[in-house]
Amino acid sequence: MKMVKMSYSCRRRRWKLETAVLIFMLTLFVFIILQKDNKNNNTKSQNTLSKTKSNSRPLASPDVLLSSTYKCETNLSASNISGFSTLPKHTQDFLFYRHCRHFPxxxxxxxxxxxxxxxADVFLLLVIKSSPPNYERREVLRKTWASERLENGVWIRTVFLSGTTGQSFEKERLNKLLEMENRENQDIIQWDFEDSFYNLTLKQVLFLEWMEKFCPDVHFLLNGDDDIFANTDNMVQYLKGLDDNDGSKHLFTGHLIQYVGPIREPASKYYIPVQIQESDSYPPYCGGGGFLLSGFTSRIIYNMSHSITLLPIDDVYMGMCLEKAGLKPVSHMGVKTAGLYVPSDKLDSYDPCYYREVLLVHRFLPHQIFIMWHEIHREDLVCGRKGFSDFVSKKFR
Incomplete structure (x- = not known):
């Protein structure tokens, strides 16, 4: 009897032990499965996060962010140039900092x-040079010809290029203005250099560098000032109608200027002394108020600019880059950077019928741009009056 009880007790202990081992094994198995799932989930989360990060647009490229610490040093040796002391201060400053091509x-x-x-989805990029105080001009352009839109089936986008103006508090206020504008419109590119006439070429080169990084495959560009009236509807129509050129071939067209050279008169806005350029001739170029070019040509100009010393006159500098590349600018009768010719004093020089047919006219006040843009889009506009038809037949056939 005692032996039976002991045998039963042993079996019972063995059964409890086996049950405990089985429970332990099951628990371990479940733990391993859960750990494996958790690891897979973490991997998926990391992959998803990585994919999200790779697809998101950065606020700025690393080199742009690093450039905020860059400071260009004065080239003091420029003062040794013959006749340097006789030059105007802004000309001296240009020579001191001519080598500087990187700014915060x-x-x-x-x-x-x-x-x-x-x-490549952008057909026409409007590149508009604008100084910080020109708020009214930028606002009018955003509401008229520079509005970002789908035009005739293709996209138009806009950027305003600016430096800085003023000293101390005034500079801070104007920078704040641009910051507020940009927060609302996302259309301003600004560098920390003095926004002056002599630095227009610098602004141009900095933009071409920016375009190479952020908009390399744009088809065409309008490069112009913020005081032009541009019929961007006509520009799209013209560019879409080009034979065998979708922006991948050379195009540089506007108001062609040739057979001219530097102005040596110190009182002139366009004064270029021999200390800046010795040659008495300029290559052919298009007036800087506004011109059209292809994405292909903009890249060529950018590449050429690396080996061409900066010249204060930005439109001439573009011509220099074209010449070095063996390319030529051409004239377009619809681009009127020298103003629009009206055949008679008895005709209204702001008749919308004149402007409905052009691509670009220079020197407009903000209110004139606003009125003209809406006038040329009037459905009841009739342009068959005597005088106008003769003007069109001569100028735009």
Whole structure:
């Protein structure tokens, strides 16, 4: 009897032990499965996060952010140039800092063209040079010809290029103005250099560098001032009608200027002394008020600019870059950077019928731009009056 009880007790202990081992094994198995799932989930989360990060647009490229610490040093040896002391101060300053091509970026819009990989979706990029105080001009342009839109089936995008103006508090206020504008419109690119006439070429070169990074595959560009009236509807129509050129071939057209050279008169706005350029001739170029070029040509100009010393006159500098590349600018009768010719004093020089047919006219006040843009889009506009038809037949056939 005692032996039976002991045998039963042993079996019972063994059964409890086996049950405990089985429970332990099951628990371990479940733990391993859960750990494996958790690891897979973490991997998926990391992959998703990585993909999200790779697809998101950065606020600025690393080199742009690093440029905020860059400071260009004065080239003091420029003062040894013969006749340097006789030059105007702004000319001396240009020679002191002529070598400087990198400046801190204050405002950037790297996603303007949808990122570099999507920039081919932009057919026409409007590149408008604008000084910080010109708020009214920028606002009018945003509401008229520079509005970002789908025009005739293709996208138009806009950027305003600016430096800085003023000293101390005034500079801070104007920078704040641009910051507020950009927060609302996302269309300003600003660098921390003095926004002056002599620095227009610098502004141009900095933009071409920016375009190479953020909008490399744009088809065409309008490069112009903020006081022009541009019929961007006509520009799209003209560019779409080009034979065998979708922006991948050379195009540089506007008001062609040739057989001229530097102005040596110190009182002139366009004064270029021999200390800046010895040659007495300029290559052919298009007036800087506004011109059209292809994405292909903009890249060529950017590449050529690396080996051409900066010249204060930005439109001439573009001509120099074209000449070095063996390319030529051409004339377009619809681009009137010298103003629009009206055949009689008895005709209204602001008759919208004149402007409905052109591509670009220079020197407009903000209110004139606003009125003209809406006038040329009037459905009841009739342009068959005597005088106008003769003007069109001579100028735009």
């Amino acid at each position: 970026m204050l405002l950037n819009n790297p996603g303007k063209c949808g990122g570099p990989e999507n920039s």
